[in-house]
Amino acid sequence: MKRILIQDTNGDQKKALRDFSVSFTTQLRERGLSDAAQVVTVADIGVYNKGIVAKILPEGFIYVNLDAARIGEIIEKTIQKGEKVQDLLLDKKNKQMRLGLRNCGVIDPESIEEYIAVDGYQGLAKALAMGPEKVIEEMKKAGLRGRGGAGFPTWMKWNITRGIKGDLKYIICNGDEGDPGAYMDRSVLEGDPHSVIEGMMIGGLAIGATQGIFYIRAEYPLAVARIQKAIDVCYTKGLLGKNILGSSFNFDIEIRLGAGAFVCGEETALIASVEGLRGYPRPRPPFPSVKGLWGKPTVINNVETLANISYILFHGGEAFGKIGVEGSTGTKVFALTGKVRNSGLVEVPMGITLREIVFDIGGGVFENRKIKAIQTGGPSGGVIPEQFFDTPVGYESLQKLGSIMGSGGMIVLDENDCAVDISKFYLGFCVDESCGKCAPCRIGGTQMLVILKKISEGKGTEDDLKKLEQIAQAMQKASLCGLGQTAPNPVLSTLKYFMAEYRAHVIDHKCPSGKCASLVSYSINKEKCTGCGMCARVCPADAITGTRQEKYTIDAAKCISCGQCFDVCKFTAVIRQ
Amino acid sequence: MTIDQLNAIKEETQKKSAQNWIHVGYSTCGVAAGAKEVFEALLEESKARNLTIEIKKCGCVGLCSAEPLVEVNVEGAPRVFYGKVNKDVAHKIIEEHVCQKKLVEGHIYEI
Numbered sequence: 001m002k003r004i005l006i007q008d009t010n011g012d013q014k015k016a017l018r019d020f021s022v023s024f025t026t027q028l029r030e031r032g033l034s035d036a037a038q039v040v041t042v043a044d045i046g047v048y049n050k051g052i053v054a055k056i057l058p059e060g061f062i063y064v065n066l067d068a069a070r071i072g073e074i075i076e077k078t079i080q081k082g083e084k085v086q087d088l089l090l091d092k093k094n095k096q097m098r099l100g101l102r103n104c105g106v107i108d109p110e111s112i113e114e115y116i117a118v119d120g121y122q123g124l125a126k127a128l129a130m131g132p133e134k135v136i137e138e139m140k141k142a143g144l145r146g147r148g149g150a151g152f153p154t155w156m157k158w159n160i161t162r163g164i165k166g167d168l169k170y171i172i173c174n175g176d177e178g179d180p181g182a183y184m185d186r187s188v189l190e191g192d193p194h195s196v197i198e199g200m201m202i203g204g205l206a207i208g209a210t211q212g213i214f215y216i217r218a219e220y221p222l223a224v225a226r227i228q229k230a231i232d233v234c235y236t237k238g239l240l241g242k243n244i245l246g247s248s249f250n251f252d253i254e255i256r257l258g259a260g261a262f263v264c265g266e267e268t269a270l271i272a273s274v275e276g277l278r279g280y281p282r283p284r285p286p287f288p289s290v291k292g293l294w295g296k297p298t299v300i301n302n303v304e305t306l307a308n309i310s311y312i313l314f315h316g317g318e319a320f321g322k323i324g325v326e327g328s329t330g331t332k333v334f335a336l337t338g339k340v341r342n343s344g345l346v347e348v349p350m351g352i353t354l355r356e357i358v359f360d361i362g363g364g365v366f367e368n369r370k371i372k373a374i375q376t377g378g379p380s381g382g383v384i385p386e387q388f389f390d391t392p393v394g395y396e397s398l399q400k401l402g403s404i405m406g407s408g409g410m411i412v413l414d415e416n417d418c419a420v421d422i423s424k425f426y427l428g429f430c431v432d433e434s435c436g437k438c439a440p441c442r443i444g445g446t447q448m449l450v451i452l453k454k455i456s457e458g459k460g461t462e463d464d465l466k467k468l469e470q471i472a473q474a475m476q477k478a479s480l481c482g483l484g485q486t487a488p489n490p491v492l493s494t495l496k497y498f499m500a501e502y503r504a505h506v507i508d509h510k511c512p513s514g515k516c517a518s519l520v521s522y523s524i525n526k527e528k529c530t531g532c533g534m535c536a537r538v539c540p541a542d543a544i545t546g547t548r549q550e551k552y553t554i555d556a557a558k559c560i561s562c563g564q565c566f567d568v569c570k571f572t573a574v575i576r577q
Numbered sequence: 578m579t580i581d582q583l584n585a586i587k588e589e590t591q592k593k594s595a596q597n598w599i600h601v602g603y604s605t606c607g608v609a610a611g612a613k614e615v616f617e618a619l620l621e622e623s624k625a626r627n628l629t630i631e632i633k634k635c636g637c638v639g640l641c642s643a644e645p646l647v648e649v650n651v652e653g654a655p656r657v658f659y660g661k662v663n664k665d666v667a668h669k670i671i672e673e674h675v676c677q678k679k680l681v682e683g684h685i686y687e688i
Binding site: 003046055103109113186238239346 | 578579580583586587589590591594600602604605606608633634635636637638639640641642643646648653654655660661678679680681682683684685686687688
């Protein structure tokens with residue numbers, strides 16, 4: 001039986017789609033094909049802004065920009081003969097590639113048998129047969145770089161720790177994912193816990209560690225529960241403990257919970273937290289690879305990095321190294337959120353363009369508003385405006401644009417988002433999360449936030465913009481840890497790309513996107529107003545009064561500039577200035 | 578455990594793998610959107626009809642905005658994802674997709 005999946009991909013042709021569906025079904029019936037094909041309207045067909053789209057199963061042909069006139073031809077050629085209608089066909093390739101998320105949604109995360117059935121722990125078996133040097137060699141071929149943000153080559157990190165003499169070494173999994181809007185680590189921990197455990201065991205074997213520690217934030221209770229369950233079952237099955245898989249390799253794992261401080265994702269603060277101390281970073285060197293947990297050599301790897309390692313060892317470093325681009329191999333999971341139609345996790349090979357991620361996979365901005373930029377790398381990253389969307393994704397390419405890959409948060413901003421407001425949000429986050437140990441971060445961050453607030457209230461001066469830049473540079477150079485060094489990035493990158501918007505705030509005292517509440521005022525155009533009263537009903541300040549005949553007015557003294565009346569008015573009668 | 582035992586588990590589990598199955602996205606995003614209710618509804622409905630179908634909790638496939646997501650694979654119908662599933666849709670999935678081999682209207686997501 002053939003299935004014809006149909007959808008209106010523009011979102012504005014509801015009736016046309018209904019007619020198309022009825023007409024298709026009728027024509028099938030007229031030809032006596034009612035039992036040979038089913039027409040189904042779907043929620044998302046994976047193609048956007050291409051009118052009415054049909055996908056024929058099992059062939060998988062996708063036809064775009066359809067109208068009822070083409071139905072007969074589709075039935076004759078495709079439904080009856082299985083042939084393509086060439087001029088309607090869309091050649092669509094799947095842009096996603098799942099390595100880190102390979103088992104998420106496929107296996108039951110609480111069943112070790114299912115993980116073993118999809119080649120689980122085979123990478124470890126291979127690693128045990130190879131021995132530590134060859135494992136590191138394999139990782140070098142793969143070219144995997146840390147997925148937590150900094151992008152340090154994993155093999156190099158391992159090699160340094162391996163080279164240091166010591167009876168006791170540690171490997172820690174950093175599951176303290178704290179960037180606003182980023183949750184790929186949570187998803188991997190919850191969806192495929194054994195792959196992370198396997199990666200950690202391989203890492204332990206390579207560096208000569210016998211103890212692994214999961215550091216997971218307490219806000220992820222389900223992730224913690226699933227990892228704990230996975231560890232327990234590994235012990236009962238003999239996959240953890242002594243003489244793993246019949247070898248001389250011994251390895252133990254335990255969990256430590258993070259109490260929700262953002263700074264504890266920084267490796268030296270993380271170590272302090274695991275030791276039971278306050279989560280303060282300390283100056284490096286010595287790096288944790290040399291002197292880490294309890295003064296012993298320690299490797300800290302991110303969740304996604306570890307999930308990739310089990311894959312690399314099983315499939316070989318060379319195969320992994322072929323994916324992606326030179327210098328940035330493999331895939332990266334991004335948490336695509338913000339003003340995008342399909343928010344969620346996407347995993348793509350490195351080298352794909354930002355445009356493909358946002359438009360082809362994410363489906364573009366909802367309500368077809370204009371896209372402004374994307375924010376990558378969370379509070380340590382920056383914004384990338386639309387003119388750079390054709391940049392291929394990689395560690396260096398994003399850095400050149402003044403942003404970073406980071407742990408993989410990707411927030412889509414549209415024309416209603418204000419650059420000043422965005423940088424105020426991210427800087428505010430870092431000021432809240434600053435541990436307060438070093439002055440540049442503690443004082444610099446607070447002062448920058450004061451200036452940004454001033455600007456968003458329309459009280460800023462041109463001098464303030466210079467000051468922002470000066471403080472930002474001082475913070476980058478003089479802060480103790482990554483948090484302070486990168487906290488000014490969102491401010492610097494918005495200054496770089498959206499200077500005109502900053503200037504509009506300080507010179508004209510206007511917020512072009514209408515986001516900064518103190519700089520916008522609302523009024524009602526009486527000619528357009530129909531007197532429906534929707535605005536008055538949603539107004540939280542009771543600032544709108546009127547009747548159907550007299551129309552409505554806004555009392556400027558009571559108005560708090562929340563913009564709800566503007567959003568709710570169907571007749572564009574509310575004016576924002 | 579030895580490598581031979583590991584391989585034995587692998588073979589045995591692969592042999593046992595079900596022909597007809599339903600996967601329910603059961604990570605934080607799915608659970609928050611109501612996956613528990615959906616899972617229970619699917620289980621209840623399939624029991625009431627004495628169906629031999631494996632219904633299993635899985636991790637998140639990624640399209641969190643469409644959670645709860647349910648993937649269905651039964652012989653005689655294409656393998657599809659249903660998104661924004663609730664109790665009613667869960668009943669329809671069993672009744673229409675699993676039993677009648679007809680796809681359910683309005684909830685398919687191509688991922």
